[in-house]
Amino acid sequence: MRVRLGAAALVFTLVAAGAPGTGLAQAGRAPVAPPRTLLRGAALVLTMDPALGEGELGLLRGADVLLDGGRIARVGRGLDPAGARVIDVAGRIVMPGLVDAHNHLWQSLIRGCGAGQDVNGWLGQCVFPLFGFRFTRADAYAAVRLAALDLVSSGVTTTVEWAAGFGPEYVRGSLQALDDSGLRFAFSYFGSADPAVIGDIRLVKATLVDPNPRASLQIGGQPSPFPPFLDDLVASSRLAKDLGVKLHVHLLENVAQRQEGQVQVLELAGAIAPNLLAAHAIHLTDGEIDALGRNGVGALHCPLSNMRLASGVMRLARLRQAGVELGLGLDGGTNDTSDPFNNLRAAVGLQRATSLDPGAFPGVSEALRLATVGGARALGLSGEIGSLTPGKKADVVVLDPRAPNFAPLFGEVSQIVFNAQPANVEWVFVDGRALKERGRLVGVQEARIIEAAQEVSDRVRRLVTP
Numbered sequence: 233m234r235v236r237l238g239a240a241a242l243v244f245t246l247v248a249a250g251a252p253g254t255g256l257a258q259a260g261r262a263p264v265a266p267p268r269t270l271l272r273g274a275a276l277v278l279t280m281d282p283a284l285g286e287g288e289l290g291l292l293r294g295a296d297v298l299l300d301g302g303r304i305a306r307v308g309r310g311l312d313p314a315g316a317r318v319i320d321v322a323g324r325i326v327m328p329g330l331v332d333a334h335n336h337l338w339q340s341l342i343r344g345c346g347a348g349q350d351v352n353g354w355l356g357q358c359v360f361p362l363f364g365f366r367f368t369r370a371d372a373y374a375a376v377r378l379a380a381l382d383l384v385s386s387g388v389t390t391t392v393e394w395a396a397g398f399g400p401e402y403v404r405g406s407l408q409a410l411d412d413s414g415l416r417f418a419f420s421y422f423g424s425a426d427p428a429v430i431g432d433i434r435l436v437k438a439t440l441v442d443p444n445p446r447a448s449l450q451i452g453g454q455p456s457p458f459p460p461f462l463d464d465l466v467a468s469s470r471l472a473k474d475l476g477v478k479l480h481v482h483l484l485e486n487v488a489q490r491q492e493g494q495v496q497v498l499e500l501a502g503a504i505a506p507n508l509l510a511a512h513a514i515h516l517t518d519g520e521i522d523a524l525g526r527n528g529v530g531a532l533h534c535p536l537s538n539m540r541l542a543s544g545v546m547r548l549a550r551l552r553q554a555g556v557e558l559g560l561g562l563d564g565g566t567n568d569t570s571d572p573f574n575n576l577r578a579a580v581g582l583q584r585a586t587s588l589d590p591g592a593f594p595g596v597s598e599a600l601r602l603a604t605v606g607g608a609r610a611l612g613l614s615g616e617i618g619s620l621t622p623g624k625k626a627d628v629v630v631l632d633p634r635a636p637n638f639a640p641l642f643g644e645v646s647q648i649v650f651n652a653q654p655a656n657v658e659w660v661f662v663d664g665r666a667l668k669e670r671g672r673l674v675g676v677q678e679a680r681i682i683e684a685a686q687e688v689s690d691r692v693r694r695l696v697t698p
């Protein structure tokens with residue numbers, strides 16, 4: 233119950249501050265026991281567990297999925313419905329919730345900004361001016377709450393918020409929004425050598441993250457050779473190891489960053505280790521890729537962002553060959569949408585377009601694995617999520633393909649990658665609790681959340697040229 237007490241205190245603060253559109257009715261979710269739910273008679277279940285069904289996706293046709301106590305209880309045909317809420321999913325596709333391994337939810341405020349920029353131009357135009365903005369809790373809440381809603385609606389059940397260094401109030405508003413969203417999440421708190429920041433990271437972990445079974449902490453870092461970033465990275469790497477959490481950096485996203493010797497900076501900071509997550513990891517040499525693989529580093533592919541910012545194309549096949557764990561990420565405002573299906577299409581298409589090989593990794597099945605079990609493994613959460621293996625958390629989505637953009641069912645697995653849209657996401661469960669039900673988000677006032685984000689965005693826009 234400690235989490236509820238902490239959350240309640242934060243709720244009180246937000247209400248007292250007159251936070252706009254907070255949707256705080258959601259904060260009461262945790263104390264209710266997760267319901268027992270039977271998803272009955274799916275056209276296709278992608279268990280993502282080869283031991284449960286056919287092929288590497290563990291496919292089962294005409295099967296049921298039983299959710300109980302917040303976990304997957306059973307998967308199979310003709311399961312006993314006793315004591316369960318039975319949901320008829322005939323004609324539907326059931327699969328694990330999608331894992332978004334790298335995002336910046338606060339950037340919902342700056343969607344569409346810097347459309348003709350590369351990452352450095354985009355940061356200069358759209359992000360750096362915001363260090364003069366002074367985010368309140370309510371501001372951060374409004375931004376993150378909107379993006380979280382978009383993620384849930386799109387079939388994402390786990391996200392990673394790589395948070396900018398906008399200060400403790402921003403951190404708390406973001407965490408409250410993530411908690412209220414019902415999503416499973418990792419919060420990547422931007423690290424520093426400053427003892428006050430380190431103290432706050434420890435405090436946030438102990439009071440707001442660890443007591444929340446849906447939350448985990450990461451430390452965010454920047455592999456730059458310039459002060460104060462190098463000192464910050466050294467301290468962050470040390471702290472991440474001390475806390476037993478991931479260190480999450482952006483690595484060689486733009487080719488100009490090769491001049492910064494980012495891999496060498498990570499080596500210098502002692503950061504190339506199994507707890508390192510590297511977003512983008514595009515402009516790496518073969519030797520650097522092998523070093524990442526040898527050291528158990530995870531790399532997170534954000535293809536829509538890479539396309540928008542003219543960043544380049546990640547060498548996915550080479551990274552996989554080197555043994556690097558791979559996941560997919562949506563990457564915030566440089567993607568603009570939270571659509572994981574667009575991301576899947578881009579992950580498949582970019583490799584084909586650059587290799588001229590329709591058999592290039594990842595194929596459609598491999599891309600679906602990256603978006604589920606792959607991301608879960610990279611985040612160190614594969615014991616709990618990523619597949620519909622009994623005993624794992626009941627993070628499940630139901631797609632309804634009976635729509636003009638998706639029907640008829642013909643090559644279902646390929647259609648998830650090539651046809652699916654967020655509008656086809658009919659049900660979303662996290663810990664067995666429905667966050668989206670028959671195509672509608674549960675228990676939220678969408679208009680208020682949108683309005684609140686627009687109000688903050690209007691103030692941000694005075695500092696930023698779109």
Ligand SMILES: [Zn+2]
Binds near residue numbers: 335336394482511563
């Ligand atoms: Zn990013």
